[in-house]
Amino acid sequence: MTTVQVKLAPRSYAIQIGTDLLDKSCQLLSELDLHGKILIISNKKVWHLYGRQLRDNLAKHYSVFTCLIGDGERYKSYGELQKILRFLIKNKFERLDTIAALGGGIVGDLAGFAAAIFLRGINFVQIPTTLLAQVDSSVGGKTAINDPLGKNLIGAFYQPKLVIADTRTLRTLSARELRCGLGEIVKYGLIAEPKILAALAQKPSINAELIAQCCRRKAKIVSADERENGLRAILNFGHTIGHALETVSRYRISHGEAIALGALGALHISISRGYLPVQTLAQTQKLYLKLGLPTHTGQRLNHDQIYQIMQSDKKVADSRLRMVLLRAIGKPVLCPVEYDEVVKALAII
Template sequence: MKAEKNIVITGFMGSGKTTVGEALSRKLKREFVDMDAEIERRAGMSIPEIFRRQGEAAFRDKERKLAYELALRHGLVIATGGGALVDGELRDMMAQHGALICLQASPADIRARLEESDGRPLAANWERLYHARQTAYAQIPRQVITTGKTPQVIAAEIAALCADALFVKAPDGGGYPIHIKRGILAGLGLDAQAYGLQGPVVLVTNETIAPLYGESLARALPQASLIRVPDGEAHKNLDTVRQVYDDLLSLGADRGTTLIALGGGVIGDMAGFVAASYMRGIPLAQIPTTLLSMVDSSVGGKTGVDLPQGKNLIGAFKQPRRVIIDPDVLNSLPQSEWRCGMAEVIKHGLIGRPSLLDETLWKLERAEELIQQAVQVKIDVVEVDPFETGIRAHLNLGHTFGHAIEKVTGYAVPHGEAVAIGIVKAARLSRNLGLIGDALLGEIQTIFWKIGLPTDIAIDAERCYAAMATDKKWKAGLSRLIVLKGVGEAAIVEGVSREEILAVL
C-alpha cells in the first residue's frame, strides 16, 4: 500500500489550526499531532515558560527538530505553530514530505480568538507580526479561507484539496484547486460543502448541456438554479451576457451567490465574464465539459466575449474558486469536438510535456491521465505569467496561423482543425528558420494524421497573411510568432519577414 503523505496545516496564530486539524484527523481517521502541544509535553513546561526561561531561539530549535522528525513519518495530520513555516527552508522541507495547507483567517476573527485565549507569548504585537508573516504564508500554494466556515467545512475542504486536486497559484497570492476525477459530478450534490458549492449557486449552461448534465446537477446541489443560453460561438456575445445578467437579477443573485459555468469554452468564457462583472464580481466555479475547455480554457482566468469586429475583444481576468473536471462527460462529446481538444493537447505536449505525444494516452479510457498531464502544462505557464506578458504566449503555438485560417474561410474550418494546421505551419517555419529538423516536422504531421486532424489547407496566402497581420500580439506591424526549438521547447520570435511567412502559407 502506498504510504499516505502527511497533511500539514499552518497559518497565523488564532487561525484555527488545532481545531481544524482535530476535525480533519477525525474525518480522515488519521493520527493528529499538534506541534506546540508536543513541544510542551516533551519540555515538561508551557510555551510561555520555554520563551521565558530559554528564549525564542531555543523554542524555534525544538520546533525545527520536531518538524524534521515528523516529516519522516506518514499519514499524520499535523498542526504547526504559527511561526514554524515562516522559515523558507523548513517550509520547503515540509512541502516535500506532505501536503501543506495554509489557513487564512481575517484579522477580525484572529482578534476575537486572541481575546478569548491567553498563553500566547507573541500575541501582544500580533498585528505587526500578522503583516510581517503574510509574505511567507503566501508562498504556500494551498490556501484555505476560513471566514464564515465551521471547522468541519474547512476540514472537508482540505480533504478534497488533498484527495484529488491539482492546484493553481493565483496572482493575488491565493489559488484554486482543479479536481479531476471520473464520476465526480454524480457525487457533487452530497459533497457540495467540500467543493464550496453549498449554495446559493446558479448554473449557467447551454441548451445542449442542460438536459445532459445541467438539470440533474441543479436538482442535486442545494439552493441551485439553472440559466440556459443558446449553444454556439455565435452566442458568445454581449446579448447573451445581458440575458444572463437579467436572469441573475430575477433570481435574486447577489455577491454571496456562486456562478457555475457548466459547458465548453464558449460557456466558460461568457459565464466567466458575467461572474467577473455582475455586481463587480461574484465567485465562479468552472465545470468544463469539452476536452478543450478541460485542458485549456477553464484554467488561467481568461474570460470574455466576441464583438462583431473580432473574437474575445471584451473580457476580464477572473480566477475561478475551483475547477471540477469529470472525464465521464466526454462520453457524450461528439468525436469532432474530441479531435479539436486533442489539437490543444498536442500543443501542450509540444511546448511542455512530451509524454502527451504518446498515442497510447489519446483514448477516452485514459482521459483522466491525459487531462491531468495536459492541464499541468497550462498550470505551469499561467502560474509564471498570469497576465500574459511573457511565456504565456507559448500557448499560442499555431494559433496566429490558425485564427487567420478561421477568418479567411469564414469560420468554415473548426477551431481545432485550424489549430492543427497552424501548428504544422509554425513547425514548418521553425524548420525554415533552422530551429528544428525535417524529422520533427514530419513527426508532428504524423501525430495529427493519426488523430484525424488535417495538416494543410489550400488557401489564399496573401489574404491569410493580411489576417495574421491584424493579430493583437503583433506590434506596429512587426510579426510575433511562436516557434519550436525542439519537443518541449517553444520560443517567441519577432520580426519574421513577410516572405518567410508567405513561404509556409
C-alpha cells in the first residue's frame, strides 16, 4: 500500500493506494476514529461489482446503508442530490456519521457535495473505482453537480477524511474509461511532470506508482492553494474547452476525452503565441494515438456555441475568458484569450 498525504492543516488526509483495499476499508476507517452510520453512495453497475464486498467489510464495525444513483453525467443533478439528502434525513443521519462514495468521478462529485451541505457537513470518504477518479477527482475536495446551463456550476470545496484507491477495481473498466483516466494523466505530464509523458510514450502501463505520482502532484498543488485562488487553476489545463465540448455534445464526449481534446486546443494557442515549439502539437497527437485518446471530436462543432458556453467557465474574470496555456512543457500560465484564438484552436480538433 502506498500512502500520499494531502497536507491541509486540520483538513489533512491520506490517499491510500494499493490492491485489495476494499477488504481493508473497515480497518482504515476505524483508524480515523469514524463511528456510527455509513451511507455508501454508488451506482448499480459499480454496486454489482464491488458494493457487497465493501458493505460486508464495513458491516464489521458500522451500521451500513446504501443509496444508488443513476449512471451518467446527467445524474450529477439537483434531482439525485435531493434523493440523497432525503435518504439521510429519513434515516436520521447525524453530523458524525459518514458518507462513502464508491464509484467514478460522478458518484464522487455528487456524494461529496451532499456530504458538504447535509447538516452543514458530515464525514466524507472517497473510494474511487475509475482511473480518472483515482488520479484526479477523488483528491482535492472539489465537489459539484451540474446545472442544465453548465457543468459543475453548483458545488463546494469539501475535503474527504480519507481516499481509498483499490487498484484492483480498475480491472473491470472498459478501454474507453481507462482512456479517460489517461487523458488526465497526460494533463499532469504536460503541466508539471514531463517524465510521465516520456514514460507513457515508451510503455503505457497503469500501476499504483503512476497513480501515486499523479496524486502526489495534485496533493502538492492543492496543499498550496486549496480554494483555487491562484496556482490550483493550472489543473484546469484543457478543461475550459473540454467542459464546453462535454456540454455541447450532451456528454457523448466523456470528460477524459473532452479534456484531452481541450488540451490540444490549449497547446495550439500556446504554439500560436510562440510559447511552445510547433512540433509539440504533433508529438502530443502521436502520444494520444498510442494511448487510444481522440485527436478529433469526430463531429461538426458549432464554434460560436462552444465559445458561448466557455463564457460561463469559472475562470472568466472581469468578463474576460481565461485559459491555462503552456509557456513551456511543465510551465503553465493562466492567460486571457481572444475569440479568434479559440476559434482557430477549435478548428484543429
